[in-house]
Every structure is written in C-alpha cells, then in structure tokens.
Amino acid sequence: MDELPLISDRAYETVRLIAPELSRVIVKEVFQQEKPFYCEEYPNVRFHLPYDIVVQRKSEFGKFYWNGKVTPHGPHHDSWYQCPINCINIWIAIGSVKIGNGLNIYPQVYGKRLPCTKDGKILSNQYFSSIINFELKPGDALIFHGEHLHSSEINSTDATRYVVSLRMTLEKPQFLEQSPYKDNYIYHHPNNELKARLTELLKGISRRLRKQINSALGKQENQNYIISELAREKFDDASANFPKPIPLKTGEKISLDETKLVFDSSDLPIGTIRPISQKMCVARLKNHQVVAFSRYCPHEEADLAGGHLRDGCIICPWHNLPLSLENGSSPCQSLSPLTIWKCIEDSDKVEIQS
Incomplete structure (x- = not known):
C-alpha cells in the first residue's frame, strides 16, 4: 500500500x-x-x-x-x-x-x-x-x-x-x-x-x-x-418519492426514548422499508416477519430508508453495501453493525421491542 x-x-x-x-x-x-x-x-x-x-x-x-x-x-x-x-x-x-x-x-x-x-x-x-x-x-x-x-x-x-x-x-x-x-x-x-x-x-x-x-x-x-x-439551483429533485415515515398508532403510550413503538400492520407491505423515527427504520421481509434497524449506514451515513431489500439484507442506496437484518453485520469487518430490534406482530399491529 x-x-x-x-x-x-x-x-x-x-x-x-x-x-x-x-x-x-x-x-x-x-x-x-x-x-x-x-x-x-x-x-x-x-x-x-x-x-x-x-x-x-x-x-x-x-x-x-x-x-x-x-x-x-x-x-x-x-x-x-x-x-x-x-x-x-x-x-x-x-x-x-x-x-x-x-x-x-x-x-x-x-x-x-x-x-x-x-x-x-x-x-x-x-x-x-x-x-x-x-x-x-x-x-x-x-x-x-x-x-x-x-x-x-x-x-x-x-x-x-x-x-x-x-x-x-x-x-x-x-x-x-x-x-x-x-x-x-x-x-x-x-x-x-x-x-x-x-x-x-x-x-x-x-x-x-x-x-x-x-x-x-x-x-x-x-x-x-x-x-x-x-x-x-437549476437541478432536478427526486425527494418526492422518498419513503414517508410510517404513522404510529394513536392512543398508545410511546416514550420519547423509543422504548415502545407501535404501528398498523397494513402500513408495511411485504418488501417495503419505511422510516419510523429519526434513528430507526422498519422493513417487512415476508408475512409475519418484520424487523427494525438503525436508520443510517455505518459507512457514510446514507439513509437506509431509501435502500432496498435483498436476500435478508438491507442494501445501502449509495454504495450497494449489504447489511444483514439478522445481526446487522456487513462483509466489511471494520464497519460497525446495524442495531437490530425485534418486532412482534399481533393481529393488526406491530410492536417494536426496543
């Protein structure tokens, strides 16, 4: 080198x-x-x-x-x-x-x-x-x-x-x-x-x-x-299609430190990613399998809400880096893993266990 x-x-x-x-x-x-x-x-x-x-x-x-x-x-x-x-x-x-x-x-x-x-x-x-x-x-x-x-x-x-x-x-x-x-x-x-x-x-x-x-x-x-x-100033803008935050269920007691976040199951179709807070995204991999993860890529802090899903990973939209939604790891050993939170789906709602 x-x-x-x-x-x-x-x-x-x-x-x-x-x-x-x-x-x-x-x-x-x-x-x-x-x-x-x-x-x-x-x-x-x-x-x-x-x-x-x-x-x-x-x-x-x-x-x-x-x-x-x-x-x-x-x-x-x-x-x-x-x-x-x-x-x-x-x-x-x-x-x-x-x-x-x-x-x-x-x-x-x-x-x-x-x-x-x-x-x-x-x-x-x-x-x-x-x-x-x-x-x-x-x-x-x-x-x-x-x-x-x-x-x-x-x-x-x-x-x-x-x-x-x-x-x-x-x-x-x-x-x-x-x-x-x-x-x-x-x-x-x-x-x-x-x-x-x-x-x-x-x-x-x-x-x-x-x-x-x-x-x-x-x-x-x-x-x-x-x-x-x-x-x-004359450039185009592609922000209109950026995934919108998923609405949290009203009536639930939600603490400011995000220890309890609840949303409607119907707001997260299979294969979609949505931001849920300034620090967290959620994704549905398949029926009854929802995962929450830290929102920003550990490489250059790309917003993973704009990424896509592939083979059980969230793919960074900037540099195509796969990050496992099982344990947060990537092929780059020197990068910190994502934080992964367990989600429990019950009837028509999803609760993030953070």
Whole structure:
C-alpha cells in the first residue's frame, strides 16, 4: 500500500500516452463515427482497494484526491465535478470486476440531474430506487453517459479492483459553467489522414498558446472543482418519492426514548422499508416477519430508508453495501453493525421491542 501513489502516477502516465489511439478506435469501431471528437487529456486510473485495508490509512486515502480512485465515490453526476454535460464514460476493466467492488448505475433517475451539497455529495433525501451493477472480465467495458447517476460499490471483497475510466465527447465539450477542465479535452479525429493529423496538431498548439497567454496576462482559471451553488439551483429533485415515515398508532403510550413503538400492520407491505423515527427504520421481509434497524449506514451515513431489500439484507442506496437484518453485520469487518430490534406482530399491529 505504501507504493500505491507511485504506482498510480506511473499508471496515469502510461494511460495518458495510449488514450488518444485507444479513443480513436472506440469512436470509429464502437460509435461508428468519422467526425472529430474530444478526449480527456488525463483519463482516470482507479485502484479500489478492499475497504478493510483502506480504512487503516483513512487519514491519507480520505482526501478528495483519492475519492473515486482508491475510495468509493458516492452517487453523482460527472458535471458536479466540472466535467462536460455531454461526456461519455468508457469504464474499462483491467482486472476482474465482481459484485462487491464494481460500479452502480441508477436507471430510475436517468435524464435527471440531482442536487448535491457544496462539497459534491448527494443530498440525503434524494430517492433513486433500484441499482444495477455488473461483473466484468479483464478487457470488458461499460459505456454510459456521465450525467447518468452512478457510484462506486464499497469494495467488500478481498481483491483490488483495477479499471481505467476514459471520458470523451462526440462533439465540442459543453459545461454547466466556467470549468477548470475546459482546456483538458483534446481535439482528435478518428482517422489517421494527414489533414486530420495536421488539424489535431494545430488545435493542440492553439490550446497551449491560449493557456500560456492567459497565464502571462494573469488571468486566473476557475479553481472551483465542485459545481457552484448558482448552477445547483437549476437541478432536478427526486425527494418526492422518498419513503414517508410510517404513522404510529394513536392512543398508545410511546416514550420519547423509543422504548415502545407501535404501528398498523397494513402500513408495511411485504418488501417495503419505511422510516419510523429519526434513528430507526422498519422493513417487512415476508408475512409475519418484520424487523427494525438503525436508520443510517455505518459507512457514510446514507439513509437506509431509501435502500432496498435483498436476500435478508438491507442494501445501502449509495454504495450497494449489504447489511444483514439478522445481526446487522456487513462483509466489511471494520464497519460497525446495524442495531437490530425485534418486532412482534399481533393481529393488526406491530410492536417494536426496543
């Protein structure tokens, strides 16, 4: 792990050198395009170490620089980080990608641009429903739009996940606002004809001269790598579908310390999750099997009321982490377990035994 920064730097340089030719092949053979395109100058190289290893160096790998490279990236749109709104992601597996260390895609919010905090994190009240993820063999690739909400799985396996992420646009890059990356997308042409190569060369010279002139004139580039508050005001909102708190039965004596919570059985159909308080959720796994559990994921405090159920687990909506509803544990041994409370269902009501 001590050698990771050096390995990462060398991998970035190697990928930067091969990216132009690789992108030409992708544009020509995959997208069947003969028109000019723009490719990110520095593609991302992502070594996702097992979380239980990363957490041992949390102070180092918790820095923004490593977010998405070594540590899992929460649900996001690439434009939150000043990338073009028309970029395409080519996510290439260099090693095997397994369920438990892959990429999450959120199909239910496709076409929406959800809001984020000032430090580029998803708002906790946003609901995006189901998650799709994939197992890949070395050489496989996922191709998706950068504005399609996506995230990293927390690496709950014992293997490092190694991928290269190449961003490109099939026309001139478009940004939500003045971006520090506006000159980082390089003009290319899919064919190798002399005219195309000459145009690439001239465009490259023009880009470098522009940067040098701006520097000489003292023009400061925007160094804000997170989208501004003004731009965020125009984003969509997916909070309306977030599960609403389950109503507590009236007439029951309910103490403020939540030692007795009672609700109607009919308010919790099979397969649903509902918040019941600021600290607790309830879920019905099947008929006459209701479980209560602590509301927030022990990893980054995602609201589990927005998660889903799978194989007896609550699945974190941000990083696809399964947490057992039997004992609260997860595959990541370094994470604290959820608190689980027993529920007793009697006739038409459920009582949480806390």
